[in-house]
Amino acid sequence: MFQLHPLTKLYLLLLSNLLLFLRVDIKTEMVMTLLFLLPFLGYGKVKNALRLAGFYYGCILVDLFLLPHLEGYAAVWVSMIVVSLRMMLPCIIAGAYAFSTTTIGEFVCAMRKIKVPESVIIPCMVIIRFFPTIREDYRQIRNALAYRGIASGKGALLLHPIQSLEYILMPLLMNGNNVAQDLSISSLTKGIGLTGKHTCMTEISMKKLDVCYMLVTLLPFLIFAGGKV
Amino acid sequence: MNQNNKLTIPDLISIGVFTALYFVLVAIATFVTGVIIPGLSYVLLPAVAALISGSVYMLLSAKVQKFGAITIMGMVMGLFFFVSGHFILSFAANIVCGIVADIIALSCKYKKKVILLVSYTVFSYGLTGPVLPLWFMKDKYVANLVERGKDMAYIDRVFSHINMGTFWLCIVAILVAAVIGGLFGQKMVKKHFAKAGIV
Numbered sequence: 001m002f003q004l005h006p007l008t009k010l011y012l013l014l015l016s017n018l019l020l021f022l023r024v025d026i027k028t029e030m031v032m033t034l035l036f037l038l039p040f041l042g043y044g045k046v047k048n049a050l051r052l053a054g055f056y057y058g059c060i061l062v063d064l065f066l067l068p069h070l071e072g073y074a075a076v077w078v079s080m081i082v083v084s085l086r087m088m089l090p091c092i093i094a095g096a097y098a099f100s101t102t103t104i105g106e107f108v109c110a111m112r113k114i115k116v117p118e119s120v121i122i123p124c125m126v127i128i129r130f131f132p133t134i135r136e137d138y139r140q141i142r143n144a145l146a147y148r149g150i151a152s153g154k155g156a157l158l159l160h161p162i163q164s165l166e167y168i169l170m171p172l173l174m175n176g177n178n179v180a181q182d183l184s185i186s187s188l189t190k191g192i193g194l195t196g197k198h199t200c201m202t203e204i205s206m207k208k209l210d211v212c213y214m215l216v217t218l219l220p221f222l223i224f225a226g227g228k229v
Numbered sequence: 230m231n232q233n234n235k236l237t238i239p240d241l242i243s244i245g246v247f248t249a250l251y252f253v254l255v256a257i258a259t260f261v262t263g264v265i266i267p268g269l270s271y272v273l274l275p276a277v278a279a280l281i282s283g284s285v286y287m288l289l290s291a292k293v294q295k296f297g298a299i300t301i302m303g304m305v306m307g308l309f310f311f312v313s314g315h316f317i318l319s320f321a322a323n324i325v326c327g328i329v330a331d332i333i334a335l336s337c338k339y340k341k342k343v344i345l346l347v348s349y350t351v352f353s354y355g356l357t358g359p360v361l362p363l364w365f366m367k368d369k370y371v372a373n374l375v376e377r378g379k380d381m382a383y384i385d386r387v388f389s390h391i392n393m394g395t396f397w398l399c400i401v402a403i404l405v406a407a408v409i410g411g412l413f414g415q416k417m418v419k420k421h422f423a424k425a426g427i428v
Contacts, residue, residue, distance in 0.1 A: 017317040098312055119241055119297070123305050126245025127252065134253055162413075165281060170421050172250060173288055177427060180246040184239035193238045 002042040006110035008210040009098040012036060015217055016094040020087060028224040029090065030060070035217050036093045043101050052093050059086040104128050105202035112200065122192070126183065133179060134172065141171050236297050247289040248302045252309055254282040255356065272395045275356035276402035279349075283407075283414025286349050291418055291428040294339040296331060299348070303327020303355055310358065319358025326355030342415055349414075350407040357399065 004012075019032055033056055040049035059082045070078055104125060111121050145167060146152035157164040236244075258278035265273075289298060307323030330352035337344040422428045 013311065014317070095312055119236060119301060120304060120308070122238065122241040123245035123248055123301055124308065126242050127249040127305065127309070130246055130249040131253075134249065165413075166417060169250075169254075169281075169284060170417060173247075173284065174421070174427075176246040176250055177243075177288075177292070177422075180239070180243040183246075184242045187242070188238055 002039075002209060003101065004039055004213060005204060005206050005210045006098075006102055006106050007114070007206070008213060009094075009102065010110075011214055012039075012094045012217065013091070013098055015221070016090040018221070019090050022221075022224075024221075024224050026060070028220045029086075031220045032217070033090050033093065035220070036090055036097065039101075039213075040093075040097050043097075045100065048096065048100070052089065052096065056086065056089045056093070059083075059089070103202065105200060106204055109200040109202055109204050112198065113204075118198075126180075129183075130176070130179070134176075137172055137175050138168070141168055234295055236293070236295055236301075240293050240295065240298065241301075243292060244289065244298050244301050245305075247285050248305050251282050251285045251302065252306065254278060254285065255306075257281070272399045273402060275353060275399065276406040278356050279353035279403055279407040280410040283349060283410035283412070284417040285414070286352065287345065287411065287414040287418045288422060288428065290334055290339050290345060290348075291422070296335050299331040299334060299352060300324075300327045303330070303352065306355070307358070322358035323355040326352055330355075345415070346408060346411045349411040350404060353403050353407040353410075357403070 015032070016036060019029060024032075033053075037049050037053055040046075040052070062078070063082050063086070067075060067079060067082070107128070108121055108125055111124070142151070150167065151157050151160070151164055157168075255274075255278045258274055258281065262274045262277050286299075289302065303323045303326060306327075307320035310319045310323065311317055330348040333351060334345055334348040339345065418428065
């Protein structure tokens with residue numbers, strides 16, 4: 001079990017974007033993807049890591065073995081889907097890792113460290129806090145609708161898209177409005193509006209492992225650049 | 230700038246709540262377009278998202294009515310796109326469109342419906358960010374096809390068709406969808422929130 005610093009995760013995300021920018025060759029990409037998957041395993045999310053790895057290497061297999069046998073339009077479409085999916089996946093893997101292994105506290109602490117203004121941090125906090133509420137509200141709204149015989153059953157929402165949009169989104173917005181009010185009151189009571197430096201519950205610091213990992217993930221890029229010259 | 234025009238903590242929390250809803254709607258749009266046209270879903274994603282999330286935008290701008298709300302919404306959306314593994318340029322697109330939309334809306338003090346509609350349309354173009362990697366990818370899959378021994382002329386023909394066609398389709402679809410979505414949003418806000426005295 002090991003856990004990386006939030007800023008290291010951000011660094012990994014940047015690297016994964018760099019993969020797209022630099023149009024690296026497939027060898028480098030495969031190695032990098034493996035490096036992105038490792039922290040996942042290190043955190044103990046084996047199932048997630050395996051699923052993403054399956055997707056990525058599955059794409060490569062299709063690319064290598066199925067594509068030569070296709071002709072015409074089919075080849076173009078398959079190649080488009082496979083290649084675009086494969087190129088997005090390193091970013092998605094790095095993102096999924098950053099997203100699913102960082103707590104709100106760590107995230108906020110890291111954002112404060114890199115001096116993101118408070119007016120951006122607060123909405124971010126609220127969003128993360130609000131997602132579970134949306135899911136809960138949605139379930140209640142669906143129950144209430146079903147009770148009145150509206151849109152009960154799975155595909156029923158799609159039959160009247162405009163009506164569903166109104167009946168589901170409006171209560172969500174209404175409730176969101178109330179939650180915003182409640183959250184404001186409770187967080188102002190806890191002193192979020194105070195000026196001065198705010199401290200965090202969770203303290204985070206860069207460890208040796210973070211530095212090592214940053215260097216290791218940089219290596220394939222250097223090798224790639226070196227091979228090009 | 231006097232105190233009334235500055236964003237307060239309750240404003241920031243409202244922005245957070247509405248951005249979360251907007252994000253969920255964009256996620257739904259991603260899912261829907263992904264099911265309908267896998268592989269090319271990014272082309273229509275901004276349009277579908279613009280179609281369904283008008284009411285969120287209109288409610289936010291009606292509720293906060295200060296400069297910065299829309300900018301922050303765009304910025305935070307970009308940040309979340311980036312962190313959830315989207316291309317980093319989508320961050321830039323979201324911020325630029327957010328600021329421009331905010332300035333447009335400010336010009337009427339967040340009151341005139343037509344101008345708000347224009348501002349919403351501009352904001353919707355921020356969602357084209359995730360489409361941008363297609364530019365980088367196109368070369369890749371053309372190269373990939375050539376490697377596999379496909380006829381170059383044939384590939385060119387297919388792609389010239391797909392590229393310009395989809396590009397304009399994307400732009401026009403967003404425009405139409407944003408106008409319809411925005412009008413629907415304004416109608417909803419008037420029907421449900423203005424009458425209840427919330428905004």
